[in-house]
Amino acid sequence: MTIPVEQLADPVVRAFVTALNANDKDAFFGLLTPDATMSDDGTERNLRVWTEREVFSSNGRMEVEDETDGGRTLVATYTNDTWGSMRTAWRFTVEGDKVARFETGQATP
Known part of the structure; x- marks a missing residue:
């Protein structure tokens, strides 16, 4: 079951x-944030390079299954045209009205 984005x-x-x-x-x-950072499966990544490859040039999208920590930790099915679909975990560090960091990777079953 998915949680509607709204x-x-x-x-x-x-x-x-x-x-x-x-x-x-x-x-x-x-x-x-101007200095936002991210990691994928525990490895620090160049945010712009990673998002171009994994999101924008490959039609990335996520369907959220669950949220915790006031909505700052998600479990989602992430799909793109390169890798297909996988169950992923996302953790966000929010400063004010901006994301300062996000961490993603495969979710544990």
């Missing part, structure tokens, strides 16, 4: 998921 608890995370699913680079990057 029902996600944290407004910044909700906007992040909305921009990602819409493939809207301007909105997506507008939600990040």
Whole structure:
């Protein structure tokens, strides 16, 4: 069962998921602090290079299954045209109305 994006608890995370699913680079990057960072499966990544490859050029999208920590931790089915679908975990650090960091990777069963 998925949680509709508009029902996600944290407004910044909700906007992040909305921009990602819409493939809207301007909105997506507008939600990040200038020095935002990210990791994928525990490895630090260049945020712009990673999102271009894993999100924007490959039609990335996420369907949220569960949220905890006030909406700042998600479990979602993440799908893109390169890798197909996988169950993923996302953790967000929000500062004000921006995402300062996100960590993603495969979710444990």
